[in-house]
Amino acid sequence: MSQDSLTIRPLEAGDEAAWRALWTGYLTFYESSVPEEVYASTFARLLGDDPQDFHGLLALVDGVPVGLVHYVFHRHCWRIENVCYLQDLYAAPEARGMGVGRALIEAVYAAADAEGAPSVYWMTQEFNATARQLYDRIGTVTPFVKYQRR
Numbered sequence: 001m002s003q004d005s006l007t008i009r010p011l012e013a014g015d016e017a018a019w020r021a022l023w024t025g026y027l028t029f030y031e032s033s034v035p036e037e038v039y040a041s042t043f044a045r046l047l048g049d050d051p052q053d054f055h056g057l058l059a060l061v062d063g064v065p066v067g068l069v070h071y072v073f074h075r076h077c078w079r080i081e082n083v084c085y086l087q088d089l090y091a092a093p094e095a096r097g098m099g100v101g102r103a104l105i106e107a108v109y110a111a112a113d114a115e116g117a118p119s120v121y122w123m124t125q126e127f128n129a130t131a132r133q134l135y136d137r138i139g140t141v142t143p144f145v146k147y148q149r150r
Contacts (some may be wrong), residue, residue, distance in 0.1 A: 005063075006099060008107040011046050011056035018065035019043060019058070026068070026090035030125065046070065054087065057107050059100045066095035069104040073117055084112040086122035089131075101134050 011019060020039060027033055034042075046056035047064060051073065058069030070088040086108050091100035105120075112120045122139075124131055135141070 005061055006103055007060050008057055008103050009060065010067075011058055013047060014063065016043055016057060019056070019068060021093060022058075022065060022068045022090055023088070025092060026088055029043075030089070032063065042070075050129055055111065057104060059095070059098070059104050061095055061098065066098075067091040067100040067104055069108055071108045071111070071120075073112075076119070079119070082115065082117045083119040083121065084108065084115070084117045086120060087116065096130070101131065102138060104116055105134075 020043075023039070023042075042054070045053040054070045054072045055068050057071075058065045059069075068088065068090050069086060071084055071086045073082040073084050076083045086105065089101060089104055091098075091104075109120055112118070121142075124135065124137075
């Protein structure tokens with residue numbers, strides 16, 4: 001695989017099998033899983049035209065899907081314009097170190113710019129040291145701590 005042949009494009013209906021494999025890899029990395037109905041509804045939403053739904057992009061190297069990103073635009077009480085939340089970012093192990101993660105994040109930055117959303121944010125787990133090396137180069141770590149309902 002060559003970084004020269006890296007392309008980023010929107011998810012398409014024919015990508016479901018490749019997308020499932022990549023998203024499963026992502027979920028497995030975070031020691032998580034989702035039921036079949038979540039796979040089906042998530043993929044359908046990623047392909048939908050509702051502006052409130054998530055968007056999906058694939059990274060391809062030599063035409064082979066090797067990474068994905070899911071992001072959504074939403075309102076924010078502290079801004080007039082929408083902000084962009086990057087929820088899932090994944091590069092297959094064989095594609096790591098090739099710029100896949102950076103290219104996917106930069107594609108989300110470009111989509112946010114095109115939509116007039118000045119803020120893009122995401123979370124990762126503290127132990128994700130490899131990804132955090134990239135994130136520290138292209139983003140700013142914040143002091144916020146995430147809580148969720150018990």
